[in-house]
Amino acid sequence: MSDTREQILEQIKVQGDLVRQLKAAKESKEKIDEEVARLLALKATLGGDAAPTNQKFTLKTPKGTRDYGPQQMTLRQGVLDKIVQVFKRHGGEAIDTPVFELKEVLTGKYGEDSKLIYDLKDQGGEILSMRYDLTVPLARYLAMNKISSIKRYHIAKVYRRDNPAMTKGRYREFYQCDFDIAGTYDPMLPDAECVKIVSEILDSLDIGDYVIKLNHRQLLDGMFQACGVPTDSFRTICSAVDKLDKSPWADVRKEMVEEKGLDEAAADRIGEYVRLSGGAELVEQLLGDEKLKAVPNAVKGLEGMKQLLKYCSIFGLDKRVSFDLSLARGLDYYTGVIYEGVLKGESASVASPAKTSQQNGEQANEPATVGSVAGGGRYDNLVGMFDPRGKAVPCVGVSIGVERIFSVLEARAAASGLKLRTSDVEVYVASAHKGLHEQRLKVLNLLWDAGVKAEHSYKLNPKLLVQLQHCEEHQIPLVVVLGDAELAQGLVKLREVTTREETNVKLEDLAAEIRRRQQSA
């Protein structure tokens, strides 16, 4: 039914355009009348007036996306503010780029993940794709503007046609909060600062225990070489290793051998290394490893790790970082250090919202772990890919997975039953009786002009009780109650919502009195 109506509406539109064209082209009256008759017939099939169609399709947001209501926005804004505070503490400058890029900008940057890029329809003109991360747009921005050094942060949504797992905070549209340091600098100084930034952010969000895993792409490549992986399979084997955080070694080994054609012995040698993790002592152990020692890339990677761990130690991060040979990261563009911040144990669990509402808290909810909440690394060649002369700008950066952090904090807020205040209203202006709406507007105007956050009922004559209930429900601390008796003397009642204490205040002193109470509160 409703589809049919939709189609008819479309036909009416087309027919209407035709009639207008005929008229514009001054066609014969007969021809125009004929088409007008057809138009009227179409309209008649709709029956009745031109009332708005009530669309019958399911009301939803696109797959893998969600709305944020006021509660979620309040929580989210709190998280983002804390993150920005850390970025600014480290001298970050903000930039923003368009949500879509020329498709060619994204081509060849993401390896096997490229299939997850959203494309725009070709509507004539340029061929566009939605940004997949904030890193490639940064590289494009740096090359386009010939910027050779910047410490920038960027908080914006990115888009991936991935399989969504919304309870784990995995969406198709999600915020990224990126901090990157571009410029030619001495080894590991900017890299270590990125690790420090991750730890400051996770500490400030008070989200529970975490570990920042560290590894190095040069070491991975050296390790692959030492294990006998052919050079042209490094990236694809690296992609397989990247799955170790979700899949057991047996599955990853199978992918290497069966799908990617790797020699079984080589896979087993990789399996020995990727189970290793530790600190500076592991670096020393591997620097003594016969197979790795023989491969220059492996040695370079290990020496980088040694320096990074030293700086992390100065930053007080010994207990927070873990050198982990199973960390690979999926993206092609990394060339040096790679990191990943992972929540540990309890803090990684978010209750499934669906279950919470069904089971109503009676049974323990099955927790879903969110895992990685930050990731990044060094990518020294990406900017050069955009520069006509190939001029490189070395970069290192980190991206905070805020959606997963939101999921954890939302689950925690839901469990606590606490409701966040979603508006900042300080004063509600109420009528004690009928006929005072213009007086309310006058008082509101006076308050707004003094910078006081104030609201009222948009009814002409609301009941006093309803107005006071609104204040209690919305945790508004003060009410100005207007009544003819007081107004005749130039007074209004100022009432504290929690204590219900009332004082008469001169209208001209009202804004100052409210300010005074807020400061002493």
Add this chain to the structure above:
Amino acid sequence: MSDTREQILEQIKVQGDLVRQLKAAKESKEKIDEEVARLLALKATLGGDAAPTNQKFTLKTPKGTRDYGPQQMTLRQGVLDKIVQVFKRHGGEAIDTPVFELKEVLTGKYGEDSKLIYDLKDQGGEILSMRYDLTVPLARYLAMNKISSIKRYHIAKVYRRDNPAMTKGRYREFYQCDFDIAGTYDPMLPDAECVKIVSEILDSLDIGDYVIKLNHRQLLDGMFQACGVPTDSFRTICSAVDKLDKSPWADVRKEMVEEKGLDEAAADRIGEYVRLSGGAELVEQLLGDEKLKAVPNAVKGLEGMKQLLKYCSIFGLDKRVSFDLSLARGLDYYTGVIYEGVLKGESASVASPAKTSQQNGEQANEPATVGSVAGGGRYDNLVGMFDPRGKAVPCVGVSIGVERIFSVLEARAAASGLKLRTSDVEVYVASAHKGLHEQRLKVLNLLWDAGVKAEHSYKLNPKLLVQLQHCEEHQIPLVVVLGDAELAQGLVKLREVTTREETNVKLEDLAAEIRRRQQSA
């Protein structure tokens, strides 16, 4: 050349996938070897190593979009903060929705402007379009969540495949800042507050003189009826009237008569009305107009205007508002009051950036006027279009055209030659001589942990002069200078960049001393 390389890379990818599939399917060795040989041949045509391609396409952002660098972001953030402050003063709660919607959500909401909607490519799954404004997503959100009242603001980017005019601040991707009041309330109380909000925002941005034009869709419809426009042409004639802010009456009349088939006499009668503007006295005059008096819609619209103007007067806006019969607004969904905030005279001019750089300020730049900087109105039926039972939620709202405001303020900043500070760094940690990078990291760590915004050079051994110059260029107020002599006594030098005054401070007192200086600054 580079296109060819691109194509080969694509073929390599396809061929590589094929080889992997064959291996996974355990095809015969001969078959696999044959395809591997083909793959290697393709790789060989590329010649040399797998070094990154330097892409040869023009580096640019998509047509009608732009990057924001740190200077622009600083200015923009200042504007958005002021706008949010006003929204919150009026009790606004924030929400956010996805950047794209199911295409059907947007269908039939924008009239003739629908052709400007960006569609996403059909990659399997849902058919999506980029949001065109924030109003339709709000209506979808309210209907989907069965919310019958809210006062929400939403600051986000919207997308229109319009003809961009970037020097005037007209983009294909641009920010909107919307405030809307949804709920069943008494006439004009929320509507007048929206006008007040526009005036508070334009006042707080100190952007120059402006006028808020007001009109009413019911009055427009009544006027069309009184002038003899057929009912089914109201919307299309309304679209023509909407062009009066950019085109002279003669052109608009031509469009009505020639393109839209309107009777010449009817067009001329419309022409008489749309030249009228004024205040409460104009409402009275029109309430006495013979033709309008006879049309119930016109009388209702005029009575609404009368009440709105009264409330605006209480809000101290007599000099800011103008009842203007030429104001029509393009969108289909308005049902009552419509508004538009327009900059007047000088404040509406922005210098063309291209000319500024070419002529170098010697000649007066030809100003481009930005015109409308805010707009909105009442749309009582939009939410009902999404509700399966057609349940209406009356809404009124306003949208701030921040891109145009940015254009005006950027032009003004460029003319003044003032450079905004784009980072908040309070202290720079410098080395007086070689070999101090680890000491720097220790001091930085101490400052960061105390919440001080601090940075340093990422070079191991930077020259002191270079470090001090960095502070002057970036307007960083304080420098901590490390040297072996002071460090041996547990001291560091604290230097004021502007006065060059230096004091020795105990390392353990450093953070507190910096806080003290900031508070007294």
